[in-house]
Amino acid sequence: MQSMKLYPSPEASQILLGRNFAAPLIFQVPLDDMVDSVAFSSDGKYVASGEIDGTIRVWEIATEREISHMKHVGIVHSIAFSPDGKYIVTGSSDGTARVWDSATGLEISRMIYEDSVYSVSFSPDGTYVASGSWDGTARVWEAATGREISRMTHDDWVRSVVFSSDGKYVLSGSGDGTARVWDAITGREISRMMHGGMIRAVAFSPDGKYIASGGGDNIARVWEIATGKETLACCMMTGCTLFLSALTENMWLREVLTVRSEYGMPLPVRKYPT
Structure with missing residues (x-):
């Protein structure tokens, strides 16, 4: 599994951050191939x-009915509504x-790269799309037309991209070990955080003051954008799966964050004074 977008509710975040991971299965459908x-x-x-x-499919959860069906000619690494x-x-x-039109499967626009696209995200108003690629670029596109708006360059492949809640900024995480905040329209670099290992996932805090990065070094880190200061680090168990979700604002710095691996083991957390 390369990419997962969560249902945006407090209950969903508690499934990841709480002590009880048991949840009833409410939806299951057979597919033709491995889901990425x-x-x-x-x-x-x-x-x-x-x-x-x-293959891309859209399903109605309540009925398990397939709504639409679309097709790429390669692995679908990332998907977002x-x-x-x-x-x-x-x-x-x-x-x-x-x-794509989610109801009909009609292709609306296409953005062309010279290499694999690993991450995609919509802006909060749906006007723009951000994407990250193996070619080392993060780009912003006009969703309706596929017109390129801005291009940002890393020194290695871009694994994760996301917009800030106000849509003004794009956050990207790369194999070059950096998480960078960019102006979404101009592509100007606003800040850069050195994670220290390949970054596989990034997220903005709801208030836009902090970012989180998770990488191949088995550490999740929280950073203050204005200063680039690391404010929290979670040391992850080897082989654990890290999902960065939209945490409530208070949990970024005021609460001790506990993350658990798929093995159900508590993971050590290092918290910095604020």
């Missing part, structure tokens, strides 16, 4: 899946990011 990415719609009524054979749920964006090893 999944995403919920913002209203929680639909889920989209991307398979390694390039637009805020209103009308569209999805996908990133693939076929070198494209594409926007």
Whole structure:
């Protein structure tokens, strides 16, 4: 599993951060191939899946009915719904990011790369799409037309991209070991954080003051954007799976964050004074 977007509710975050991971299975459908990415719609009524054979499907959760069916010619590494749920964006090893009508499966726009696209994200108003690629770039595109708005360059592949809650900034995490904040429209670099290992996941705090990065060094870190100061680090067990979700604002610095691996083991946390 390369990418997972959570249902945006406090209950969903508690499943990851709480002590009880048991949850009833409410949706299960057979697919033709291995699933590499999944995403919920913002209203929680639909889920989209991307398979390694390039197939994309949108499902109605309550009925387990397939709503639409789309196709890339490579692995679907990342998938995301637009805020209103009308569209999805996908990133693939076929070198494209594409926007689709989630109800009909009609392709709306196509963004062309020279290499695999590993991460995609909609802006909060649905106007723009951010994407990250093996070619070392993060880019912002106009969702409706596929027109490139800005391009940001790392020194290695870009594994994760996300917009800030106000849509003004893009955060990218790269194999070069840095997490960087950029102006979404101009592509100007705002700040840079040195994680120290390949970064696989990044997230903004709800208030936009902090970012989190998780990497191949088995450490999740929280940073203050204005100063670039590291404020919290969680040492992850080897082989554990890290999901960075939208935490409530108070949990970023005022609460001790406990993360648990898939083995159910508590993980040590280092918290810095604020």
